[in-house]
Amino acid sequence: MPDTDLPTDLNTEYIRQLSIDCVVFGYRDGKLYVLVPELIFRGDFYGLPGGFIRQTESIDAAARRILEGRTGITNIYLEQFRVFGGTDRNNRSALERLVELNADADGSVRWMRDNLHWLVDRFVSIGYYALVDMRVVKPSKTDVDATVDWYPVDNLPKMIMDHREIVGEGLLSLRRVLDEKLIAFNLLPEKFTMKELRLLYEAVYDRPFPRNNFQKKILDLGVLERLEKKYTGASNRAPYLYRFRRERGSEPSAPLS
Amino acid sequence: MPDTDLPTDLNTEYIRQLSIDCVVFGYRDGKLYVLVPELIFRGDFYGLPGGFIRQTESIDAAARRILEGRTGITNIYLEQFRVFGGTDRNNRSALERLVELNADADGSVRWMRDNLHWLVDRFVSIGYYALVDMRVVKPSKTDVDATVDWYPVDNLPKMIMDHREIVGEGLLSLRRVLDEKLIAFNLLPEKFTMKELRLLYEAVYDRPFPRNNFQKKILDLGVLERLEKKYTGASNRAPYLYRFRRERGSEPSAPLS
16 A cells, blocks of 8 residues: 655655656557556646655655655666756646645645645756566555556656656666666566567667567677577467576676677 | 855755766876866865755756866766765765864855854765866866866775765766767867777776777767878878767667667
């Protein structure tokens, strides 16, 4: 059950003007998705799962707590990718609209009204992305969310503030590191066929990868381990299964070596 | 002349608990260097050029102002690479030692003493790296720095807090993006030979790159423009000069395309 307790004293418990926003990428059937909760309040408030950093926790621990609190997701691949620090980054218009449209609500809306001076300040936000296998990870919604759904990365709802831009930057960062940090396996089941891996690359980079060339280049990286064939009935055409050698770790390889 | 004005009111002018630290990489004659100022005060205080973020400036603008203020360097390639956010990140021991060892000094030491409660708090720090051609960029020291010198990346002085770790993470990030973001030219003169480029790669990755293989792979990237030969006297052996096609921009290429 996600923890949705609202802090009683933002001023002493949390770092001011610093937030975390999480882009949770999921993959299924050749398509890349992003997890976007919608708040229960009137006004269509969609946004990334985000929150603040406690004085007593590291930023990484805060990101995990926030993600778990808003989506119920635990123990997944999570990495910071960029800081968003423009002077105009604040939730003032969205929060004032929310409080106005939902003046009759109590609980969390009253909490927002009481803490509005703190919440509408300028915030520098640290962007994290997470990678999950959608067939395994099932997000659960909290009592402040009406829905917590997967949206195709090319068909997101209108989101508050600069959250669409944060998703876009997260995707650029993912493209930059998919090979060298060997994190694609986080989006796949442990064993997969070459075709399944190629379809994942096509979804992330949003363009086709020629079959033979893809297979040669990815095998040349030396990061895949070939396993048994995947028997599906027509055994003479059964494709091999592969898995990533995880022990290669996160040390970046020298691209021109 | 760098701007070293100390703020009169940290509380209202700056974001609390958030700082910026800059790793300035320089390159010369096959070796990679980092710029490390040493404070004028007694006690051997070496650290990265760093500072805080004004309420009225973006984090990128803050990084440029801080870098200019502490080193006199303007108009160079500068990019955020990672946030350092452990709970134990504070300058308490270094600052208390500095104030104690330099109790007789006035000016900036008095300012530190007056603002100690603000300065010794936990800080989350955004790491930026800069790339400069050491033959062109000449850092200038401010009145709080005894020296501002280049140190080989593998032979840095003892630095305050986690600044050595920040340098190490900056170098890992530089290795990750040297090709795909096409930023190596920032460390080189506009025109260079294949050998000069290879020596730069060897300095950044700290290992040899076989000559023929390097040339083939980097030409295959299609990012270099071949220019005239570099005549040095023995004209029959003159190597070609190259330059980067800058218009390729920062869009990451798909590594397995």
